[in-house]
Each structure stands twice: as C-alpha cells, then as structure tokens.
Amino acid sequence: xxxLFLGDIVGKGGRRAVAAALPDIKxxxxxxxxxxxxxxxAHGVGLTRKTLQELRDxxxxxxxxxxxxxxxxxxRELLSDTSSQLLRPDNYAxxxxxxxxxxxxxxxxxxxxxxxxxxxMTDEVKNPFNALDEILADPKxxxxxxxxxxxxxxATSEKVAFGWHADGRVSAVVGTxxxxxxxxxxxxxxxxxxxxxxxxxxxxxxxxxxDKDVILFNFTHEENKRHEIPESGTMIxxxxxxxxxxxxKRGESIERVDQIVEIQ
Numbered sequence: 288x289x290x291l292f293l294g295d296i297v298g299k300g301g302r303r304a305v306a307a308a309l310p311d312i313k314x315x316x317x318x319x320x321x322x323x324x325x326x327x328x329a330h331g332v333g334l335t336r337k338t339l340q341e342l343r344d345x346x347x348x349x350x351x352x353x354x355x356x357x358x359x360x361x362x363r364e365l366l367s368d369t370s371s372q373l374l375r376p377d378n379y380a381x382x383x384x385x386x387x388x389x390x391x392x393x394x395x396x397x398x399x400x401x402x403x404x405x406x407x408m409t410d411e412v413k414n415p416f417n418a419l420d421e422i423l424a425d426p427k428x429x430x431x432x433x434x435x436x437x438x439x440x441x442a443t444s445e446k447v448a449f450g451w452h453a454d455g456r457v458s459a460v461v462g463t464x465x466x467x468x469x470x471x472x473x474x475x476x477x478x479x480x481x482x483x484x485x486x487x488x489x490x491x492x493x494x495x496x497x498d499k500d501v502i503l504f505n506f507t508h509e510e511n512k513r514h515e516i517p518e519s520g521t522m523i524x525x526x527x528x529x530x531x532x533x534x535x536k537r538g539e540s541i542e543r544v545d546q547i548v549e550i551q
Contacts, residue, residue, distance in 0.1 A: 297489030297496030333358030404440025480538030486525025
C-alpha cells in the first residue's frame with residue numbers, strides 16, 4: 288500500500304498549489320490513497336464545506352486536522368457526517384466527529400488516526416500516548432492492514448517520543464502543525480515509518496504560510512496586524528510518500544516529496 292500525505296495546506300494559495308501540482312505528483316508516485324492535513328485551508332484557520340470540496344476535486348481522499356478544526360461552524364456538520372473522510376484529533380474530550388477511522392483502500396483497510404500533542408499547545412486534550420494505546424486495543428485496529436497516524440503537535444521532542452512509543456505497533460507516524468519540514472524521515476527499528484514534521488503546502492516566502500511583512504510588523508511593534516495569507520506567488524508543496532506491507536503492517540519506506548509551484 289502506497290500512501291501520499293500532504294502537510295498542512297494553508298489558505299487559498301496552498302489549495303491552488305495543491306490543485307496544480309497534485310496530478311503530476313500522483314502520476315509520478317502512484318499512491319493508493321492521498322491524505323492531507325486540512326485544518327488551515329480556509330484562509331489559514333479552519334475549514335469550510337467549499338474549501339474541503341475544492342481539495343476533494345483536486346484528488347485528496349481523506350483529511351486530518353488539528354487544533355483549528357472547529358474554527359468554522361461548518362466543520363461541526365462535516366465532522367458529524369459519518370460518510371465524511373474528515374478526522375479531528377481523537378484525544379479531544381468532547382466534540383463532533385472521530386479521530387480514528389477505517390478507510391477502504393482497494394482490497395485493504397487503512398486505519399487512519401489523528402491525535403494532538405500537549406506540549407506548548409493551548410487546548411486541553413487527553414494524553415495522546417495513552418489515547419493511542421486505547422485506539423490500538425479496539426477491535427477495529429485488528430482489522431486494519433495498515434495504521435497511519437497524523438500526530439499534530441508543536442514540540443519536536445514530543446513528536447519524536449511519540450514515534451518511539453508507536454514503533455512496531457503502527458505502520459507510520461507523521462508530524463504536522465509547525466509547517467516547517469524536517470529531514471529525519473526514516474523507518475524506525477520496529478517497522479514504523481516516521482517523520483517529525485511533513486511541513487506545509489503554502490507560500491514559500493512567508494512565515495509558516497502567513498505574509499512575512501505582517502509577521503515582522505507584529506514582532507517589532509506593540510500592536511498586531513491581522514494575519515494575511517498569500518494567494519499567489521511562489522508556493523511550496525511538502526509531502527511524503529510511505530510504502531506499507533499490508534501483510535505485516537510494517538512501513539517499508541518513507542520518502543520526502545518537495546515541489547515548488549508558481550501561482551499567478
């Protein structure tokens with residue numbers, strides 16, 4: 288099973304870049320399923336029915352999220368739709384939707400899991416390490432031919448520790464949230480493909496997807512300007528391709544996919 292995962296898609300520029308680049312990426316890497324983190328797709332904060340459909344039309348099959356998932360009211364309805372391939376972090380104590388879902392991928396079943404970290408994160412969530420243990424004890428985990436986790440967290444140390452906690456029990460763990468790609472992609476000794484952070488799909492000459500001049504102003508003045516998300520210009524696509532052996536559930540490889548896209 289080959290899984291293509293795209294890092295946090297940021298705003299209209301990120302959506303347009305994904306729509307432009309994804310056909311060639313999929314042609315080159317021939318994934319069986321394409322997943323993306325969609326918590327920033329609606330002007331950098333949250334998601335809407337329209338923006339999610341735009342990404343479905345671009346070729347994305349399923350979506351993970353994070354701490355901004357409930358920023359737009361439409362997301363609650365989308366998460367409540369059991370047929371929707373949209374997840375939210377499972378370790379929120381309350382909220383619509385689910386963070387662990389079985390998805391058919393050809394003849395196989397993929398258990399897609401979304402969890403959120405605790406370190407440096409403002410929202411209160413249940414311990415993600417314990418939450419994973421509970422999910423893996425559920426019978427649906429035994430039905431899966433592959434188990435893929437988006438761990439949405441700020442601290443690199445927490446992400447690395449979580450990878451070791453999951454090693455040998457899941458097929459892959461990919462980090463999201465910081466929008467800064469890391470170069471530590473590898474298969475851990477137990478057979479779990481891992482990367483601390485995939486990165487983002489958004490404006491390259493920005494500060495994690497936000498107009499750099501706005502962020503520089505906010506860092507150098509006592510007042511804050513509203514975040515602006517570039518919609519055109521040079522965009523970066525950060526993604527990974529992971530291969531999993533469905534007979535063993537082991538990750539076999541993880542490869543970074545980074546591409547520049549010019550959007551007019």
